[in-house]
Amino acid sequence: MNGYIRVCDIEKYYGNGPNVTKAVDRVSFTVEEGEFVGVMGASGSGKTTLLNMLATIDQVTAGHIFYGNTDITELSEDKLSEFRKNNLGFVFQDYNLLDTLTIEENIILALTIRGGNRKTIQKQSNQMLQLLGLEDIRSQFPYQVSGGQKQRCACARALVNHPKLLLADEPTGALDSKSAQILLETFTEMNQSMQATILMVTHDAFSASYCSRILFLKDGKIFHELVRGRKKRREFLQEILDVLSLTGGELSNV
Numbered sequence: 001m002n003g004y005i006r007v008c009d010i011e012k013y014y015g016n017g018p019n020v021t022k023a024v025d026r027v028s029f030t031v032e033e034g035e036f037v038g039v040m041g042a043s044g045s046g047k048t049t050l051l052n053m054l055a056t057i058d059q060v061t062a063g064h065i066f067y068g069n070t071d072i073t074e075l076s077e078d079k080l081s082e083f084r085k086n087n088l089g090f091v092f093q094d095y096n097l098l099d100t101l102t103i104e105e106n107i108i109l110a111l112t113i114r115g116g117n118r119k120t121i122q123k124q125s126n127q128m129l130q131l132l133g134l135e136d137i138r139s140q141f142p143y144q145v146s147g148g149q150k151q152r153c154a155c156a157r158a159l160v161n162h163p164k165l166l167l168a169d170e171p172t173g174a175l176d177s178k179s180a181q182i183l184l185e186t187f188t189e190m191n192q193s194m195q196a197t198i199l200m201v202t203h204d205a206f207s208a209s210y211c212s213r214i215l216f217l218k219d220g221k222i223f224h225e226l227v228r229g230r231k232k233r234r235e236f237l238q239e240i241l242d243v244l245s246l247t248g249g250e251l252s253n254v
């Protein structure tokens, strides 16, 4: 199996005996460098559990996850936190910004944690602020800006270190439709101009239509996959809706 990220037969079970929940049940797939992959499925289908295992937040019950040649399921806790810091970026529904720091300081903090000199850090932060249209609000605190702006700051913070993989769990969940659209266009731009590899969990067909490929989960298993190819986004959206209508999936924001 080739691929930049290789997920091999992973399982995550909760509980035991008759009370066992197979949250993720023998899932395998690969992600190539520069792909923008969506994970869809009804509530309880295992999306977040899958994302958390890729994020090294949760351990697999069985199976292996390779990033290049590194099997992250075999790493010690110390090595894992190092791996996380050097390779992964996260965007969550609730932003996770530090309220006592300005928008700019939130981004600078992510760079400082990695080390480097002050001048370079300031330059990288400035580039990110410009790229994500945050220059005008750089000195504001998170409570002074909109949800969409907070989420774009969270993206800037996640992407400023050029992670191998950006993991996003319902990043548009708390946004109005205009802010959601701006964020998704930002993801597309990051994906195309920075070759950022993105894995995004969403229950929302509109958000998923920005992806290049979608994995559909049901009862912890991948039951379908859609590839956008050269299709227009509207066309891809219709295909997604068709799959969801067959499976009783949730629709919103369309």
Ligand SMILES: Nc1ncnc2c1ncn2[C@@H]1O[C@H](COP(=O)(O)OP(=O)(O)OP(=O)(O)O)[C@@H](O)[C@H]1O
Residues within 6 Å of the ligand: 014, 015, 021, 022, 023, 041, 042, 043, 044, 045, 046, 047, 048, 049, 050, 203
């Ligand atoms: N810590 C846990 N302990 C026990 N069961 C869990 C735990 N976390 C998740 N589960 C179960 O695993 C299954 C998958 O949950 P998961 O949160 O991954 O689904 P999801 O597709 O992300 O759902 P949603 O869209 O509602 O967030 C569900 O049946 C859930 O109840």
